[in-house]
Amino acid sequence: MEEEGKDTSPKCPYTITVRRNPPRKAKKTPSTNAPPSSKSTYFKPKDIRPYPIDDILKCDVSQAPTPVPVAPPENLESIRVFLRVRPIDIRKFSTKNSDVAAKGARSKLKGVSPKRDLKKTARKKEVCLCVTDSQSVTLAPPADMQDTRRVKTEVYDGFNHVFDSDSQQKDVYEKVMDPLVCDFIAGKSGMIAAMGPTGSGKTHTVFGSAREPGILPLALRKIFNSSGNNCSSELAGSYYISIFEIYSERGKGEKIVDLSLDGTDLSSQQSTIKCQQVLVTNVAEAESLIARGMLKRTTAMTNSNTQSSRSQCIINIIATQKTFDRKVEIVLNGPVLSIVDLAGAERSQKTGNQGTRLLESNFINNTSMVFAQCLRSLLEHQKNPKKQLQKHFQNSLLTKYLRDYLEGKKRMTLILTVKPGEDDYVDTSHLLRQASPYMKIKFSTVEEPSTLAYPKRAVEKLPRIEQPKRRKLREPDASEIDEAKIVNSEHPILKKERILKQLQQHEPLNVKKDLHKILHSEKACCTELAGTKRREQILLNFSKALWNVLKQYKQKLEVVEDSALGSGAAKIYQEKCTIYKVQNLEVEVSDECSPVKDLKVEDHQVIMSGISFLGIWVSTMMSVVEDSPLGSVAAEIDNEKSTIFKVQNLEVEVSDERSPVKDLKLEDHQVEVSDECSPVKDLKLEDHQVEVSVECSPVNDLKLEDHQDVEDSPLGSGAAEIDQEKCTIFKVQSLEVVSDERSPVKDLKLEDHQVNSALTQSMNQEFKAFIGKENAGNDIENLKHVDIKDKSPNQDIAGAGLGLSVLLASSPHSKVLSVTALHEETVSETLANNITESEQECCSPLKSVNVQKPRRRLLPASSLLLKELNTLDLEVENEEPKGGRGGKKFTEERIMSKGGVSLLRLLKSNVRS
Numbered sequence: 001m002e003e004e005g006k007d008t009s010p011k012c013p014y015t016i017t018v019r020r021n022p023p024r025k026a027k028k029t030p031s032t033n034a035p036p037s038s039k040s041t042y043f044k045p046k047d048i049r050p051y052p053i054d055d056i057l058k059c060d061v062s063q064a065p066t067p068v069p070v071a072p073p074e075n076l077e078s079i080r081v082f083l084r085v086r087p088i089d090i091r092k093f094s095t096k097n098s099d100v101a102a103k104g105a106r107s108k109l110k111g112v113s114p115k116r117d118l119k120k121t122a123r124k125k126e127v128c129l130c131v132t133d134s135q136s137v138t139l140a141p142p143a144d145m146q147d148t149r150r151v152k153t154e155v156y157d158g159f160n161h162v163f164d165s166d167s168q169q170k171d172v173y174e175k176v177m178d179p180l181v182c183d184f185i186a187g188k189s190g191m192i193a194a195m196g197p198t199g200s201g202k203t204h205t206v207f208g209s210a211r212e213p214g215i216l217p218l219a220l221r222k223i224f225n226s227s228g229n230n231c232s233s234e235l236a237g238s239y240y241i242s243i244f245e246i247y248s249e250r251g252k253g254e255k256i257v258d259l260s261l262d263g264t265d266l267s268s269q270q271s272t273i274k275c276q277q278v279l280v281t282n283v284a285e286a287e288s289l290i291a292r293g294m295l296k297r298t299t300a301m302t303n304s305n306t307q308s309s310r311s312q313c314i315i316n317i318i319a320t321q322k323t324f325d326r327k328v329e330i331v332l333n334g335p336v337l338s339i340v341d342l343a344g345a346e347r348s349q350k351t352g353n354q355g356t357r358l359l360e361s362n363f364i365n366n367t368s369m370v371f372a373q374c375l376r377s378l379l380e381h382q383k384n385p386k387k388q389l390q391k392h393f394q395n396s397l398l399t400k401y402l403r404d405y406l407e408g409k410k411r412m413t414l415i416l417t418v419k420p421g422e423d424d425y426v427d428t429s430h431l432l433r434q435a436s437p438y439m440k441i442k443f444s445t446v447e448e449p450s451t452l453a454y455p456k457r458a459v460e461k462l463p464r465i466e467q468p469k470r471r472k473l474r475e476p477d478a479s480e481i482d483e484a485k486i487v488n489s490e491h492p493i494l495k496k497e498r499i500l501k502q503l504q505q506h507e508p509l510n511v512k513k514d515l516h517k518i519l520h521s522e523k524a525c526c527t528e529l530a531g532t533k534r535r536e537q538i539l540l541n542f543s544k545a546l547w548n549v550l551k552q553y554k555q556k557l558e559v560v561e562d563s564a565l566g567s568g569a570a571k572i573y574q575e576k577c578t579i580y581k582v583q584n585l586e587v588e589v590s591d592e593c594s595p596v597k598d599l600k601v602e603d604h605q606v607i608m609s610g611i612s613f614l615g616i617w618v619s620t621m622m623s624v625v626e627d628s629p630l631g632s633v634a635a636e637i638d639n640e641k642s643t644i645f646k647v648q649n650l651e652v653e654v655s656d657e658r659s660p661v662k663d664l665k666l667e668d669h670q671v672e673v674s675d676e677c678s679p680v681k682d683l684k685l686e687d688h689q690v691e692v693s694v695e696c697s698p699v700n701d702l703k704l705e706d707h708q709d710v711e712d713s714p715l716g717s718g719a720a721e722i723d724q725e726k727c728t729i730f731k732v733q734s735l736e737v738v739s740d741e742r743s744p745v746k747d748l749k750l751e752d753h754q755v756n757s758a759l760t761q762s763m764n765q766e767f768k769a770f771i772g773k774e775n776a777g778n779d780i781e782n783l784k785h786v787d788i789k790d791k792s793p794n795q796d797i798a799g800a801g802l803g804l805s806v807l808l809a810s811s812p813h814s815k816v817l818s819v820t821a822l823h824e825e826t827v828s829e830t831l832a833n834n835i836t837e838s839e840q841e842c843c844s845p846l847k848s849v850n851v852q853k854p855r856r857r858l859l860p861a862s863s864l865l866l867k868e869l870n871t872l873d874l875e876v877e878n879e880e881p882k883g884g885r886g887g888k889k890f891t892e893e894r895i896m897s898k899g900g901v902s903l904l905r906l907l908k909s910n911v912r913s
């Protein structure tokens with residue numbers, strides 16, 4: 001059976017069923033029935049007690065009083081509605097001047113279709129509205145309308161009064177306005193509004209003319225002549241008048257224009273409309289104010305009216321009451337009499353308005369419609385209270401302002417103005433059908449406080465309070481000031497004495513007062529004294545703390561100075577120094593362990609290129625001199641047994657494997673030192689050239705030929721000891737090297753020299769590394785290959801003619817160092833000399849010294865630069881004391897060439913960096 005329900009038809013294999021919405025299980029609707037019996041799955045509470053409905057019902061509850069229907073207030077009155085019919089032909093009422101003016105204005109009519117005007121003049125004058133009696137009128141449609149539209153004659157009855165076309169202004173006033181004025185004078189507010197189509201005579205009825213004043217002027221006359229009429233005047237105050245209009249320019253937002261003396265635009269919010277209220281004391285002032293306001297009112301010419309009002313005009317007459325409350329005059333707002341001249345509804349077909357006039361017509365019609373809606377809603381609400389009162393008043397400023405009247409809270413009177421002509425049938429019919437029901441509207445006669453935006457006045461005239469006259473204080477004399485100071489600064493002891501005297505004089509009252517003052521002043525003094533002491537203590541502690549800090553700082557400074565002075569520099573200059581002096585390349589070595597302390601290069605030109613650097617060269621030289629006496633114990637150098645190598649224009653090459661110096665060659669002012677085990681292996685001097693070769697001793701071979709100026713020093717095993725100061729001085733002209741025991745080179749000075757160097761960045765780094773490690777010991781591991789040669793500025797290092805070349809190779813500290821130094825003074829002397837031969841003896845500290853003719857010649861240009869090198873001033877670390885042994889002051893001023901200047905600048909900048 002179950003399979004029968006299934007769909008057994010073959011399905012298409014390519015059909016895919018997509019279920020977008022998954023099936024939902026419908027929830028059960030909550031059942032209002034009782035839950036099922038025991039079979040039900042609902043939870044059945046067991047412990048809940050039954051609701052005590054019976055007990056509640058047994059309770060006696062006082063029944064609330066049934067609402068009694070509110071009885072309509074007895075003091076309700078129906079709104080008064082009057083109807084005034086304008087004369088059908090107003091020409092007879094208008095003067096010639098006005099007609100002329102109207103014709104002239106019409107010719108300049110703007111925004112009005114002229115065709116309508118012509119048609120209007122062509123129409124014959126027939127009446128459609130007839131006054132039946134004083135309270136009713138009969139409106140008969142034109143004949144053509146009766147045929148086409150089947151419009152029948154209508155009778156409108158129930159008006160308070162109907163004024164025919166022959167009625168006068170005074171009649172209107174007496175029947176329409178006078179009761180309002182009497183109520184106003186009696187203290188009741190009221191409002192009268194003129195309604196009707198354009199040109200029907202609203203403005204004429206309200207304001208009138210000079211000859212025929214309207215209800216407003218007549219009311220003012222009555223108000224100010226109230227003493228002459230029958231109305232009982234309870235007012236004893238004055239009157240204020242405000243006049244303003246609500247206008248919409250070009251259909252934009254409504255605005256309120258104050259038409260009083262200095263009328264300005266007011267706020268458009270109804271609740272904050274606060275027009276200027278002008279105080280008027282007599283009729284003339286009031287009429288003048290009204291006349292000026294009417295001149296400011298916005299009017300325009302239309303086909304229906306030569307001077308059509310384009311705004312809603314409101315005039316308020318405010319009475320004030322004066323009362324006195326305990327000599328205070330209080331001015332309270334009294335009743336308000338409002339006269340509203342509405343702008344007449346217009347039909348564009350009839351008026352022919354265009355443009356601005358048409359926009360104004362829309363605003364006017366809209367306001368009239370809202371006004372009518374409010375009254376209709378009030379009427380319907382009063383007929384059927386269940387029908388809520390619509391808040392149509394919110395749709396226009398006028399109705400907002402007149403809200404109380406439109407809601408039946410205040411007395412209101414309507415005067416309808418119509419035109420009886422056939423042409424005006426539609427407008428008249430519309431107004432009568434619209435406004436005739438208003439006669440049934442009721443309003444409360446109970447006077448309520450005014451809710452209009454009238455500011456309350458309460459002019460309080462405060463009784464004059466006599467204030468003490470301000471006396472002009474003159475500056476006191478000096479004598480008076482001193483006396484006052486003396487009196488005020490009386491000492492407490494004196495005061496006490498005075499008090500005692502007063503006590504003796506039996507003045508207890510004054511004494512008590514003075515005693516109290518004294519005690520008070522004493523307390524103040526004690527408090528002030530305690531504060532002063534506390535401040536002093538704080539300052540004292542602070543000064544002590546500051547003194548301790550300064551003491552500690554001073555001690556630290558002394559420690560630092562001692563450590564700085566006592567560690568190295570002072571000892572160096574006092575005891576152990578090795579000075580190598582060579583004329584123009586003078587080297588002084590003075591030390592026990594490290595022969596080189598200072599190195600000075602004077603009156604030389606040094607040109608460095610490649611990776612060589614002067615500092616490294618100096619360090620190598622220093623290490624050479626330092627290591628040379630370290631080869632054996634007997635290598636100590638004595639003062640007396642010092643060996644002075646004086647070579648002019650030397651070139652020294654030092655080469656060593658283990659020690660920093662292996663070869664020292666002096667060829668053509670060149671010294672070469674070569675050694676394997678000792679710092680100096682070979683020293684050869686050939687024609688200003690010295691080669692020193694030392695294997696086990698500081699100097700193995702030393703050969704001096706020709707200009708040999710080298711003393712045989714006892715550099716052998718035992719005889720090589722050198723005396724006390726143990727210095728070896730190599731004097732080379734303008735080259736002085738001083739070395740110390742621990743720091744191979746303490747001072748390096750290159751003064752009055754020019755150095756032209758082409759240093760690479762690596763050279764600077766090596767130099768900086770060397771400077772940084774200089775004081776640390778003799779470690780020159782960073783030095784691998786340094787080649788320094790002195791040459792002319794524009795020559796390559798290989799082209800150096802004369803100089804000092806130090807070659808250091810296979811040294812644990814440095815590998816190759818080559819230095820070439822040149823000196824101009826020895827050039828001429830050493831040109832012919834050449835040191836070519838060198839002898840090497842392994843066991844002898846100085847085996848052979850060959851001095852030969854110089855191999856190279858120094859070019860004139862380079863010699864000049866070498867002169868300029870004398871101006872070189874290079875200081876590295878410890879400066880040699882000027883008063884030292886080898887301290888030749890280099891204060892000579894020499895003229896330097898451009899190349900020299902640039903070389904000096906470059907070398908200085910690199911040294912500083």
Ligand SMILES: Nc1ncnc2c1ncn2[C@@H]1O[C@H](COP(=O)(O)OP(=O)(O)OP(=O)(O)O)[C@@H](O)[C@H]1O
Nearest residue numbers: 086093198199200201202203204305308309343344
């Ligand atoms: N009862 C009357 N007796 C003589 N002339 C009248 C009367 N009513 C109106 N007029 C004349 O009719 C013309 C138009 O009247 P009025 O300006 O008062 O009309 P309106 O209703 O105020 O028109 P709008 O709404 O356009 O301002 C005026 O020249 C006025 O003098």
